[in-house]
Amino acid sequence: MHASNIAAHPRAQLAGVFDVVSEAAAKVGAKEGAPVFRSDEDLFASKDVDAVLIASSTSTHADYIEKAVAAGKPILCEKPIDLSLERVDRCAKTIAHTNLPIMLGFVRRFDPTHRATRAAIRNGDIGDLHQIVITSRDPGMAPAAYIEVSGGIFRDMTIHDFDMARFLLGEEPDTVSAVGSRLVNTPLMERCNDWDTVSVILTTPSGKQCLILNSRQAAYGYDQRVEVFGNKGMAISENRRTHESVRFTGEFTSRGAPYLNFFIERYAEAFNAEIGAFVDAVENGTPPEVGFEDGRLALMLAEAAGRSIREGRPVKTSEVA
Amino acid sequence: MHASNIAAHPRAQLAGVFDVVSEAAAKVGAKEGAPVFRSDEDLFASKDVDAVLIASSTSTHADYIEKAVAAGKPILCEKPIDLSLERVDRCAKTIAHTNLPIMLGFVRRFDPTHRATRAAIRNGDIGDLHQIVITSRDPGMAPAAYIEVSGGIFRDMTIHDFDMARFLLGEEPDTVSAVGSRLVNTPLMERCNDWDTVSVILTTPSGKQCLILNSRQAAYGYDQRVEVFGNKGMAISENRRTHESVRFTGEFTSRGAPYLNFFIERYAEAFNAEIGAFVDAVENGTPPEVGFEDGRLALMLAEAAGRSIREGRPVKTSEVA
Amino acid sequence: MHASNIAAHPRAQLAGVFDVVSEAAAKVGAKEGAPVFRSDEDLFASKDVDAVLIASSTSTHADYIEKAVAAGKPILCEKPIDLSLERVDRCAKTIAHTNLPIMLGFVRRFDPTHRATRAAIRNGDIGDLHQIVITSRDPGMAPAAYIEVSGGIFRDMTIHDFDMARFLLGEEPDTVSAVGSRLVNTPLMERCNDWDTVSVILTTPSGKQCLILNSRQAAYGYDQRVEVFGNKGMAISENRRTHESVRFTGEFTSRGAPYLNFFIERYAEAFNAEIGAFVDAVENGTPPEVGFEDGRLALMLAEAAGRSIREGRPVKTSEVA
Amino acid sequence: MHASNIAAHPRAQLAGVFDVVSEAAAKVGAKEGAPVFRSDEDLFASKDVDAVLIASSTSTHADYIEKAVAAGKPILCEKPIDLSLERVDRCAKTIAHTNLPIMLGFVRRFDPTHRATRAAIRNGDIGDLHQIVITSRDPGMAPAAYIEVSGGIFRDMTIHDFDMARFLLGEEPDTVSAVGSRLVNTPLMERCNDWDTVSVILTTPSGKQCLILNSRQAAYGYDQRVEVFGNKGMAISENRRTHESVRFTGEFTSRGAPYLNFFIERYAEAFNAEIGAFVDAVENGTPPEVGFEDGRLALMLAEAAGRSIREGRPVKTSEVA
Known part of the structure; x- marks a missing residue:
């Protein structure tokens, strides 16, 4: 759903898709005519990617947020950031320096x-x-x-x-x-x-x-x-x-x-x-x-x-x- | 229902009841503690009756209206006055002279x-x-x-x-x-x-x-x-x-x-x-x-x-x- | 309101009214055509009174309940019984022996x-x-x-x-x-x-x-x-x-x-x-x-x-x- | 609106746009990334066009329906077909032989x-x-x-x-x-x-x-x-x-x-x-x-x-x- 919404948005393009389940990524990519990344590293490294939407399983959210910030990419992350407040606080410290827009998916x-x-x-x-x-x-x-x-x-x-x-x-x-x-x-x-x-x-x-x-x-x-x-x-x-x-x-x-x-x-x-x-x-x-x-x-x-x-x-x- | 409503009204009293089916009149009279008239003549002649409510069968409405007007009693009559417009017009002529309040039951x-x-x-x-x-x-x-x-x-x-x-x-x-x-x-x-x-x-x-x-x-x-x-x-x-x-x-x-x-x-x-x-x-x-x-x-x-x-x-x- | 409701009920009659403010009682009595008691004692002693409705100020409820029970009269009492749970419990003991209907006005x-x-x-x-x-x-x-x-x-x-x-x-x-x-x-x-x-x-x-x-x-x-x-x-x-x-x-x-x-x-x-x-x-x-x-x-x-x-x-x- | 709906439909593509007001057509074509036809003839002649949606002014509907049928292209036409029943009947005769789907836009x-x-x-x-x-x-x-x-x-x-x-x-x-x-x-x-x-x-x-x-x-x-x-x-x-x-x-x-x-x-x-x-x-x-x-x-x-x-x-x- 997120992929089609991005694709349909007049000022956005779906730059690519990544999923640890590669068939899922392939399917979405094919449907929306968007490239599929082989790894999250590729995704975060890609110059075509201006911003990332994180809708993976909860346990990966904080890691991906940190990686995206490191890569200088604005983030829209599904809730919750993590199940552990301690991990959230650690993540907060790691990204404390950034001014990048980080948005939480409280839809x-x-x-x-x-x-x-x-x-x-x-x-x-x-x-x-x-x-x-x-x-x-x-x-x-x-x-x-x-x-x-x-x-x-x-x-x-x-x-x-x-x-x-x-x-x-x-x-x-x-x-x-x-x-x-x-x-x-x-x-x-x-x-x-x-x-x-x-x-x-x-x-x-x-x-x-x-x-x-x-x-x-x-x-x-x-x-x-x-x-x-x-x-x-x-x-x-x-x-x-x-x-x-x-x-x-x-x-x-x-x-x-x-x-x-x-x-x-x-x-x-x-x-x-x-x-x-x-x-x-x-x-x-x-x-x-x-x-x-x-x-x-x-x-x-x-x-x-x-x-x-x-x-x-x-x-x-x-x-x- | 009309009888109880009259009885319950703070400024009205049920002066009496008449029905061609005398058992019906008796029943209502007993329930509301009101006298029962033996005939419509008695009712229209009674000094205790200040006004009449006509809820009889339609074919009798016009007659009763004329009698009530003759007796000088204000009227609340259930609709319709009569099934025949001709009869209604005749009734209208008969009562044309009166200033008595005549109300129609368009509830x-x-x-x-x-x-x-x-x-x-x-x-x-x-x-x-x-x-x-x-x-x-x-x-x-x-x-x-x-x-x-x-x-x-x-x-x-x-x-x-x-x-x-x-x-x-x-x-x-x-x-x-x-x-x-x-x-x-x-x-x-x-x-x-x-x-x-x-x-x-x-x-x-x-x-x-x-x-x-x-x-x-x-x-x-x-x-x-x-x-x-x-x-x-x-x-x-x-x-x-x-x-x-x-x-x-x-x-x-x-x-x-x-x-x-x-x-x-x-x-x-x-x-x-x-x-x-x-x-x-x-x-x-x-x-x-x-x-x-x-x-x-x-x-x-x-x-x-x-x-x-x-x-x-x-x-x-x-x-x- | 309670007085008119009683008066209007087909199986009830308003046997009388009492209020510590005697004008209030007189007014209600006049409106409903019911006698006015001079004291609560008179009321509880009256043979015409089959049951009592208590709608006085809260502080009097428990007393009246006890008096009504003593007089053998069923009770409909407005809530609350008393502001003090202790007084309520004392009242409960006093009336514990009775089988009289005692109803609370949780309308x-x-x-x-x-x-x-x-x-x-x-x-x-x-x-x-x-x-x-x-x-x-x-x-x-x-x-x-x-x-x-x-x-x-x-x-x-x-x-x-x-x-x-x-x-x-x-x-x-x-x-x-x-x-x-x-x-x-x-x-x-x-x-x-x-x-x-x-x-x-x-x-x-x-x-x-x-x-x-x-x-x-x-x-x-x-x-x-x-x-x-x-x-x-x-x-x-x-x-x-x-x-x-x-x-x-x-x-x-x-x-x-x-x-x-x-x-x-x-x-x-x-x-x-x-x-x-x-x-x-x-x-x-x-x-x-x-x-x-x-x-x-x-x-x-x-x-x-x-x-x-x-x-x-x-x-x-x-x-x- | 029709153009975007076609473009967004999973089993349809916007093959092109024509409007007698060429700026209007150009605007829609640009927005949806679709070619603009220079004339209705070009449109009806195009092999890329499998079907046509007619949303022009009413007076042109019947003509376009006849042309589309002649070109063998299914039609979705906005209502009404024409303001004159006579013209509609004439159009009906002209296209009587066809089995092409012709749909009216009673949305x-x-x-x-x-x-x-x-x-x-x-x-x-x-x-x-x-x-x-x-x-x-x-x-x-x-x-x-x-x-x-x-x-x-x-x-x-x-x-x-x-x-x-x-x-x-x-x-x-x-x-x-x-x-x-x-x-x-x-x-x-x-x-x-x-x-x-x-x-x-x-x-x-x-x-x-x-x-x-x-x-x-x-x-x-x-x-x-x-x-x-x-x-x-x-x-x-x-x-x-x-x-x-x-x-x-x-x-x-x-x-x-x-x-x-x-x-x-x-x-x-x-x-x-x-x-x-x-x-x-x-x-x-x-x-x-x-x-x-x-x-x-x-x-x-x-x-x-x-x-x-x-x-x-x-x-x-x-x-x-």
């Missing part, structure tokens, strides 16, 4: 619906922000093999919601209270010491409250809602449907169409806008809208949430910083 | 939703009115015995929509084009020379267009919608639900609660408000919001619509006046 | 929308319950004089949501985590050592999670929503509007009608149904749907929530029992 | 929402079709220069709705009743002998009724709704919004996001799907889903509607055939 920031909800805050339409509710539920549990290496629900799934919280709050949360349950696939969650159903409260120094609800499985489809409440009003990001045909029969007096399902469809416009924002940053050499530090701060909240459940108490973000 | 005018839609016109919120769509569908075909004496769909059912059209248009329609089909119960409709599915276009001298859609049967329940469209906007009366609980499952991503069904429930607030408006008119001796002439004009549109189908052409209201 | 349990949402759980429509979100926001901050004696937001406002949580969970919560802020009226909240904006997470032994959001002020009106999420689906109680007329103009493509506002309007049907349920319980001598113990358990959750904020940690309900 | 047939509404008919979900309401309103009056050569509202605007009616009815309408008003721009409409506000009733031999409402100007944006009603239920195509963020403030309790506006945005998916359907037809040599005869029949209904207003009577389609 939901580019969704038109969430952006309109955020605009309702920024424009003053809802007044001073008091409470946020972020509901994020996947249509179905990912395969066990995925879950096992995911780093846990907070680093894998809630991390998007932690970033959304920061995107909307306009102020860093300083306390994290989380509860977690094993209700969707109890044996798998026990085996992985993970949770499939979590609720989190973030609070900020000024008293803003942000609630996050996650489930690994929603029978009715991909559920991506955000509610922001302030002293002058409220804005809600509702789910987007595949179409707007509504039914009325003897069994029900209205039934809406299915939701866009799954993230590729739901955030199609956002993935495109994300590439556009990256191209802007590369062309102008300006800092991207969402960068390395945002990746680190979201991961910190994930760490704090995990610790909150394990220790049964609210955790200050300063404890995990 | 939908008192519904909060339709009133808000009308307010959108009156307040200028939608600008100059251009088009109206009135959709009115019953949840199920009435019994054959009812249909046979109903006077046909236009006089029995569409008459409410003709009044709604007049309520909203603010200008008398001068042309009526109607089409009718026999799709719900073809044999019954053929036997009665009636239609169960009709569409009507009314136009006014200034070019306003009003479309009416009726069906004797809607599988999803009582369907009562109104759309008004003007040069600055639109307002729509949507259906009212029994409650606001919405479902989301693997089969659908949203499903609303059933509609209020049938007119007793749907227009409960309106029936109450109607009694209130009548009490106001009686107390103040002022002309009611919807009177005898409104009943006559709605019936005229019903006549014109029937003729339009039979003759396959638009009919001017002046042809049936 | 929201009788709301058609919330009942339909609960039915979606009970009928198995949403499968096993996993998460609940209860949003409850008042249209505006109550007067300072009210807030000062309210016992704090948890005992005064959230108590309804604690009962709703118990109504829906089908399992007693055992842990309460709360956060509170002073964002609507900071000086008043500081003076009262209270919060105007709170979020609470309840968890149950089986891992169900229930989130509650409260604000003393919602600019858009009385906000009463409930979301229940299970492994087969979700049901949401949406807000109820004053009417269903929707507007479309150059400024917006849709705008719904105002919400029913405030609790008298929003829960009008529920207040009526509550009286009906009480009449049923009195006539049949059966335990009411929501009783004294429900009042005590909701208060216990309120206590736990307050302690959770003050001590900055999750509080077990066993700690406050 | 709304390819919209996911309208397709889902139609599926509700085809799948039997709404039972036997009884009534259709098609509401189609432009966001604003087109420039006078456009209106003057448009051939009138029925041939220019309603023609899409006539095709939608045929798409949904599954049966040819045999009678057309229309009314027209001049309410948006009276002087322009008088000058052009045209109407800016029209309502049409189509009926079919079996008694199905289809109502069409058009306005040249809707203050709230592009309004594209379809309602189909049958004996088992109803389906409604609602408008599509630019995003799903909803607002709630002191002025309103809900306000939806703007509609997709205008046809380029609203029917973006449909324009894409249309190209896909044409590529399918070309590759398989099969008749397209919507062809020349559909163009002719829609035009016939437009003719009948115009005559219905001018002669003030329902017009049989057989009168204009």
